[in-house]
Amino acid sequence: MSIRQWQTIKVSYCQRVGKEVSFEAQVVYPDDRLPDQPPRIVAHRCSFGLQCNLNGTPSCVWSGTNPDYDPFHENSEA
Structure with a gap:
């Protein structure tokens, strides 16, 4: 039987949540x-995505509310 696991790929500071x-x-x-x-790899997510979704304002692509903002992509360019 196959095994499914969530693995951390990258850790970054998100300015939207301040964490x-x-x-x-x-x-x-x-x-x-x-x-x-x-x-x-079958899926991607942000560890804070659910809390961002409950925030009520568009956050980022990983919370599913703002496809134009990717905090992991922007932080890698800096």
């Missing part, structure tokens, strides 16, 4: 019977 947040990916590891298959 350190982590960018996570859901990775699916194949069953032991398929050892040659690589792990697959």
Whole structure:
């Protein structure tokens, strides 16, 4: 049976919430019977995305409310 895990890819400071947040990916590891298959990434999320959604204002692409703002992309360019 395959295993699904959320793994932290990157930690960054988010100016919208004023906290350190982590960018996570859901990775699916194949069953032991398929050892040659690589792990697959099936989803991405922000560790603070749910709280941003409850905020009532458009936050970022990872909370699903503002597709034009990606705090992880902007912080990597600085």
